[in-house]
Amino acid sequence: MDVGFLGLGRMGRPMALNLVKAGHRVRVWNRSAEAAESLRAEGAVPVASPAEAFRGEVAITMLADDAALRSVIVEGGVLDQAELPGIHVGMSTISVALARDLTALHERAGVAYLSAPVFGRPDVAAAAKLAIVAAGPEAAITRAQPVLDALGAKTWPFGPEPARANAVKLAGNFMLVAAIEAMSEASAFAEAHGVPAADLLDLLTGTIFAAPVYKNYGAAIAAGRYEPPGFNLSLGAKDIRLALAAGEAAGVPMPLASLLRDGLIEAIAHGHGAKDLAALALVSARRSGRS
Amino acid sequence: MDVGFLGLGRMGRPMALNLVKAGHRVRVWNRSAEAAESLRAEGAVPVASPAEAFRGEVAITMLADDAALRSVIVEGGVLDQAELPGIHVGMSTISVALARDLTALHERAGVAYLSAPVFGRPDVAAAAKLAIVAAGPEAAITRAQPVLDALGAKTWPFGPEPARANAVKLAGNFMLVAAIEAMSEASAFAEAHGVPAADLLDLLTGTIFAAPVYKNYGAAIAAGRYEPPGFNLSLGAKDIRLALAAGEAAGVPMPLASLLRDGLIEAIAHGHGAKDLAALALVSARRSGRS
């Protein structure tokens, strides 16, 4: 298929490459042009403007955050151009509110819009094993499926309302940060009782908590290895902020999300924002006087 | 081996049976005598007093809580009797403080003491697939190994100080309740955004959270099925209380454990103490005005 891909960051780049490998014709755009240019040798076609990428059968956005997506899609005016894509698949982790705005804007512009955020870190993206959460018009999901299949292990459909996929993604990231906080406190607790965190986490992530999230982040905490980041702590903080805002808008108190928010702010205030999300463990350690 | 087994509750009964099946000679005692008597047909030998059970090569206690264990072992005076067991393996979930007291008392009485709490619900106990966390003198662990092998899938050693195994168990149960709280808030959040909790949990517990804890409790939350209980909510509250006390004693703040404590008290105040721990989800639902 003819695919436009906007946003070649740590996640977007391997995803775009997988599309090329799967035989799709891929126009790529990125805010800093080198990232796009560097994919030319791999078979992608770098383009100079968002408008040139935002056309074809499917246009995929994998931009950093609400602001980046708003700037390109809403303020950038690409929805007003003559040539429009058949489907826009928004794969970034964005707010529920922006997803609703985009739904309305695309409806007006006559472009099918799917929200399809993903679970998985850059190595999972590279392996084309992402879990894709897709919501939007069923026909559009069906048409986009070959493209999604090149990116993920499985597409999980969540109905016709795009914003629901974003709610699911935020719920999942909330649970992810919650798991890290639980391991952090448990580790500080264990260490204070003479049990190395590595021993505790080895046991638990090998038995009742034997899931990717616990294994990956548990290993980082056990080793005290927070750099280079797989998923930046400050991005995790952003996602918790989005979850809290969406929860508040829907009348849902989330005391655990609030607790995570405060821990993440504390981590950032101590200079850990650019470390891996697992560095949240440093907060529990310091609170107990151990760092 | 010659084994005494004290405490035939939901966990203890299948464990004692597994010892019989594995060919050990098992004397069983329980506070209410019928529970012991009912095991006679299975090949166990019911005895009338804790003292008669607390002897032989290995004596195992699987009593309900600190109070029950204190009553039988500390106040019951079994450590003062002439005939003593070679090893006492304490498998209940008890406080770190009591584990320390028991260590000292057994040392004085000349009985090897192991703390060996377990992870797993009654069905896992019945399948002899428990994860056993053992701490105490290495020689004693080695001698008790055949007995432990009849009960669990694997024994995880945590060094010579018994109380460490109890700290590990409390840390694990804390993480368990934290996982339930995370699913509870995520479910209330999802429902308020039009996403059925079952769909959300199906996705997450099938991918990045594919671990027993999430699958079991997630399925209960998805189905709103909190009875009969696998693990009573009020027992979960007790374990969080023990974790908080042990944390405080060791100078470790545990804000997430505190949050869990308050949610569990709220659940109990609304009559859910005898339901399954997964009923913690009812608190998040009610807080968001949905029940």
Add this chain to the structure above:
Amino acid sequence: MDVGFLGLGRMGRPMALNLVKAGHRVRVWNRSAEAAESLRAEGAVPVASPAEAFRGEVAITMLADDAALRSVIVEGGVLDQAELPGIHVGMSTISVALARDLTALHERAGVAYLSAPVFGRPDVAAAAKLAIVAAGPEAAITRAQPVLDALGAKTWPFGPEPARANAVKLAGNFMLVAAIEAMSEASAFAEAHGVPAADLLDLLTGTIFAAPVYKNYGAAIAAGRYEPPGFNLSLGAKDIRLALAAGEAAGVPMPLASLLRDGLIEAIAHGHGAKDLAALALVSARRSGRS
């Protein structure tokens, strides 16, 4: 002095009246015109547009929230008109971020801008006893002083940077909601121990907590009297949201503010948003199974 007054809500109306009583010439504007018209008999001059009110020696805004202020001042374009006020005194409780934006916009337009939010409920406003927190150019504070003196008991200066006054106001409202939460939990605790909340609060607000905040809100909680509202619970929720956002922007975790946020959302989810802020006590009561 020649004063323009924008925003005649529960606080603005008595404030505008006090300016008239103090002998100032007061042009008044309100989104719904009747509120302005009804002040004609009192000696104020109703005007039909924000632009007509936003001129003269001092223009005061007492609008509901960020959105209202942005709509009138930023998007409404009053800063672009030929005739501008000498000083704009913003007295609403707004975000620190908006205060910063306004500072820059007024600088560009050549209008002196003061942030001067107030502490006190409508009855305190009517009595001209507000505590006014003022920040901005010292000369502007001096010039506006006669106007402020007609509104409050005292003006507390907080230096040349307007946003600081807004930070102070948010800090104060945070402490106010915190005091209510403390009384709420203490009341639920006391009631569960057989002590009427009224007796507890009578003692404490008559001794070590003998301050207006505790006396006023304590009396409401003691009587279970949450209507009519003096200060809407949903407005309190807004202020906590602003405090959390400003805290996050400045790297300050505020776990107590987070806790208040979740309690307020829970109150709103149960239909108490339009009640008085003291209705936060209903949340503690329900959590303990008492309502």
Add this chain to the structure above:
Amino acid sequence: MDVGFLGLGRMGRPMALNLVKAGHRVRVWNRSAEAAESLRAEGAVPVASPAEAFRGEVAITMLADDAALRSVIVEGGVLDQAELPGIHVGMSTISVALARDLTALHERAGVAYLSAPVFGRPDVAAAAKLAIVAAGPEAAITRAQPVLDALGAKTWPFGPEPARANAVKLAGNFMLVAAIEAMSEASAFAEAHGVPAADLLDLLTGTIFAAPVYKNYGAAIAAGRYEPPGFNLSLGAKDIRLALAAGEAAGVPMPLASLLRDGLIEAIAHGHGAKDLAALALVSARRSGRS
């Protein structure tokens, strides 16, 4: 009256002195005898054992905590001696549970028991201005009144059940620590926005928060003056622990008390346990990266 006084710590000593000054005959006992001996010159009569102090018309206990009181009254056996006091007035801050135990024990021994904990720091005790919260048999309160009048500004009666006075005391101390936490977070917030904490607290404790608790602790926070302690942080932690336990026993979640608990543990883990309770502010400061 003939009064026995047990416990001459920072609060007990000035209280015993006030009894002497008021003309009562006062036998004094303290665990370390020098404290009692040093009051001889002031007119008190030092005695060598709790038993000698625990007799006369009124015996007052002002011991450090549950353990000290249990050790002297319950385990010490003073209730079994021939000569017993007419009334025992327990003025320490103790658990609700111990107050219930004492009530039962005194009933059996035929001694009237009053719980009469106090609000006020040592300087307030010295000025005989304590707020006394008394619960127990009405006749006993009446008989003890001359003694209470020598100690406090006013006695607040809370009915016939002694434990209620202890619940009230714990509720008050909870509110006190909550007020300090609120000031701590507000101060960190203000400082991060360029507003000196002293300026913020000066404003608020001079207006809507003009109450002794805010003025005293606010002044300490403003000055960063945490030594010598008026009320030890570790004692505050103990009281929060007692409040949480009593809340849990009565089915009352207290999320704010939990939050305070974790902050206090963090403070103690960083070496502030022997400082004044106001040092809780150091936790908020450190969490925001400012100390």
